[in-house]
Amino acid sequence: MYLTQVCRDSGFFSICSYPFIDSPQLQKGANDARSDDVRRIKEEIALWLNLAYAPNPPLNTKCRSDRGMQNDITGRLLCPIEYDWDDELVRNGIRAGTINISEDYFLRCFYPYGIGDPDNVEKGFLRSGLLVKTYSNIFISPSSSESFSDEDENGAARKQQRSSNSQKKATKCNVANILGMDGRVTPRSIAYAAVLLAFNLTDAGYWMEIYNQFNFRALYALIVDFFEGPSGQAAKRRSQNLLKWWSAYVILPDFIYMIFCLIFATDRFFLTIMVHPPTPASPGTNFWHKGQLGKKVYPFNKAVVYIFEYCTFRIN
Numbered sequence: 001m002y003l004t005q006v007c008r009d010s011g012f013f014s015i016c017s018y019p020f021i022d023s024p025q026l027q028k029g030a031n032d033a034r035s036d037d038v039r040r041i042k043e044e045i046a047l048w049l050n051l052a053y054a055p056n057p058p059l060n061t062k063c064r065s066d067r068g069m070q071n072d073i074t075g076r077l078l079c080p081i082e083y084d085w086d087d088e089l090v091r092n093g094i095r096a097g098t099i100n101i102s103e104d105y106f107l108r109c110f111y112p113y114g115i116g117d118p119d120n121v122e123k124g125f126l127r128s129g130l131l132v133k134t135y136s137n138i139f140i141s142p143s144s145s146e147s148f149s150d151e152d153e154n155g156a157a158r159k160q161q162r163s164s165n166s167q168k169k170a171t172k173c174n175v176a177n178i179l180g181m182d183g184r185v186t187p188r189s190i191a192y193a194a195v196l197l198a199f200n201l202t203d204a205g206y207w208m209e210i211y212n213q214f215n216f217r218a219l220y221a222l223i224v225d226f227f228e229g230p231s232g233q234a235a236k237r238r239s240q241n242l243l244k245w246w247s248a249y250v251i252l253p254d255f256i257y258m259i260f261c262l263i264f265a266t267d268r269f270f271l272t273i274m275v276h277p278p279t280p281a282s283p284g285t286n287f288w289h290k291g292q293l294g295k296k297v298y299p300f301n302k303a304v305v306y307i308f309e310y311c312t313f314r315i316n
Contacts (some may be wrong), residue, residue: 037138038207042200044137048130049073068203069095069212077130078201080104081116102213105222109197122238126190126223127245135185135193136250185246187227191220 046059053073060066067074079085079094080101085108093099108114110131111124195216204211227239 041196045200064203074201077109079108081106082118105219134197187224191223194223195220
């Protein structure tokens with residue numbers, strides 16, 4: 001399992017790109033990770049789109065044959081922002097192949113509400129709720145993807161959580177720790193999720209790097225280069241801000257939740273183990289500022305507050 005997760009975070013394209021890596025085990029880990037994620041995202045995307053658009057008939061969760069450009073919903077999401085999908089002539093041209101979109105990677109599925117500015121392709125790029133859901137499903141937990149939606153043109157946001165979801169939150173914390181995300185999202189993991197999202201909107205019968213002349217390896221490389229190879233300070237600042245946005249909305253809330261779980265658990269430890277018994281508080285007084293317990297717990301809580309502040313403000 002660990003090898004599979006490493007292959008995911010490294011990116012299955014980059015692993016296969018180096019000819020000097022000759023490891024059947026590593027190759028198998030990459031293939032297993034990709035196959036498992038492609039299958040799961042195939043099913044999840046159908047469920048998300050069925051819930052959002054209520055198509056009749058609904059999209060099949062078990063195969064992609066009813067998706068692609070011939071489907072109005074998935075076709076719109078696969079359409080580059082340069083073209084107006086609502087224009088019937090444009091739509092028919094894309095479907096017939098007379099309008100070539102195979103080398104345009106700024107797809108509507110990567111933008112909030114599927115809306116982008118052709119004159120400013122970076123605005124809203126890689127901030128769609130659908131992409132965040134896909135990423136969260138792969139790298140956090142399947143249940144965590146339910147927490148996100150397109151809130152506005154600035155990008156996806158977390159929904160308000162019900163109290164009954166506390167168990168899911170705990171699960172997400174555990175999975176994120178296993179992946180070693182450390183409160184940060186990586187460019188290659190975003191690119192990996194973007195490829196899986198775009199591919200599962202097509203009607204391809206099985207995984208292939210190039211489908212209908214659209215190159216998924218090139219899409220992956222473009223997104224990685226968007227983060228890792230920007231030219232100029234302004235471009236670097238924009239890419240860094242986008243990474244901070246991802247970390248703030250996807251990973252960090254779960255990391256903060258883990259810290260508060262640790263605070264609670266430690267307070268319970270001091271209460272039950274170190275105080276025998278705790279000094280009873282008189283009516284109307286605050287027990288936490290009286291006697292032995294408060295003195296013992298305070299130094300630890302103060303340290304945790306410092307950690308919390310560091311993790312919070314490093315993303316601003």
